[in-house]
Structures are given as C-alpha cells and as structure tokens.
Amino acid sequence: MGKKILMLAGDYAEDYETMVPFQALLAVGHTVHAVCPDKKAGDFVHTAIHDFEGAQTYSEKPGHRFVLNATFADVKAEDYDALVIPGGRAPEYLRMNKAVLAIVQHFSRADKPIAAVCHGAQLLAAAGTIRGKKVSAYPACAAEVELAGATYADIPVDQAVTDGKLVTAPAWPAHPAWIGQFLAVLGTTITH
Numbered sequence: 769m770g771k772k773i774l775m776l777a778g779d780y781a782e783d784y785e786t787m788v789p790f791q792a793l794l795a796v797g798h799t800v801h802a803v804c805p806d807k808k809a810g811d812f813v814h815t816a817i818h819d820f821e822g823a824q825t826y827s828e829k830p831g832h833r834f835v836l837n838a839t840f841a842d843v844k845a846e847d848y849d850a851l852v853i854p855g856g857r858a859p860e861y862l863r864m865n866k867a868v869l870a871i872v873q874h875f876s877r878a879d880k881p882i883a884a885v886c887h888g889a890q891l892l893a894a895a896g897t898i899r900g901k902k903v904s905a906y907p908a909c910a911a912e913v914e915l916a917g918a919t920y921a922d923i924p925v926d927q928a929v930t931d932g933k934l935v936t937a938p939a940w941p942a943h944p945a946w947i948g949q950f951l952a953v954l955g956t957t958i959t960h
Contacts, residue, residue, distance in 0.1 A: 814831070
C-alpha cells in the first residue's frame with residue numbers, strides 16, 4: 769500500500785531536487801502532494817538548476833515550471849505519512865512562514881519520515897526539529913545545522929544519511945542514495 773507524502777515546494781526550489789523525487793515516489797506507487805504557500809493546485813513554482821562547474825559555489829540557471837497538484841491552504845499535516853523538502857532557494861524564505869514551520873514540526877513530533885535535500889536543512893533548523901540529530905545538507909548550511917543543535921554530516925555530495933526517520937543529503941547527486949534510504953524508512957519494498 770502506497771504512502772501519502774507531502775512535498776513543500778516554493779519558487780526557485782532546485783529543479784532536480786523537486787522533479788526527481790516527486791516523479792520517483794509516484795513511480796513506486798506513493799501519492800505525492802506538492803504544495804506551496806499562497807498557491808493552489810494547478811499553479812506552478814519556478815525552479816532553478818544548480819550545477820557544480822568548478823566555481824567556489826554552485827551556479828544557478830532557470831529551471832522548469834513545476835506544477836503543483838494540491839492546494840497549500842487545504843493541507844492537514846495529520847493526513848500525510850511523510851514529508852519531503854527539496855533544496856534550492858525556496859527553503860530560505862519558506863522558513864519564515866509560520867504555517868510551513870507548523871507542518872514540519874507536526875511531522876517531527878509525530879515521528880513520521882522526513883527527507884530533506886541540500887538547503888532543505890534550513891527549514892528543519894528553523895522549525896527546531898533537528899536537535900541531537902545527524903544531518904547532511906549543502907555545505908554552506910553546515911553552520912545552521914550546527915546552530916540548531918544537530919551534528920553536521922560532512923559526507924560526499926552523492927551520499928545520504930539516515931537518523932531515525934530523518935533522511936538528509938547534500939545535493940541532487942545524492943538522489944539514488946537518499947531516495948533509496950527514504951524508501952527503506954517508508955517501508956517500501958521493490959522486488960525484481
């Protein structure tokens with residue numbers, strides 16, 4: 769039986785970190801509702817493509833329009849089994865929204881699976897949900913992770929870390945690792 773998963777998206781979320789998990793989780797039979805504050809089903813968010821091109825930080829280019837399939841105002845966190853937080857620039861402003869923070873806090877308090885990639889850790893830190901946890905994130909977010917009372921997991925960009933029901937990864941090259949770990953936390957089995 770598939771799980772019902774909530775994805776918190778926003779304008780300039782990272783393109784791969786939004787599209788790939790959304791599609792992968794649907795492909796294995798889960799229901800995924802992608803929402804953004806002040807937007808409804810059928811609206812879209814702009815995404816950004818972040819790439820590693822030899823500079824001291826990632827580059828950013830316009831991504832695809834990602835169409836939301838649920839309305840934020842209708843979300844009841846208790847109706848969902850798990851939460852996914854893509855990275856990119858969206859978490860930096862979503863963390864200022866009290867309703868978004870309350871949703872993240874619900875999943876943490878209820879000990880439901882949570883996955884966060886890249887800058888998604890900014891939202892976890894702002895919600896106060898990672899104290900005592902081992903958390904990966906984009907390296908520029910290490911200070912926020914540590915200030916929130918978590919241990920920053922300095923792992924390769926294509927790896928992920930699971931602490932209880934929390935799965936985190938540094939960036940989109942870790943999709944195979946974190947999606948695999950998240951599916952295990954969800955209890956999803958795939959047979960060949």
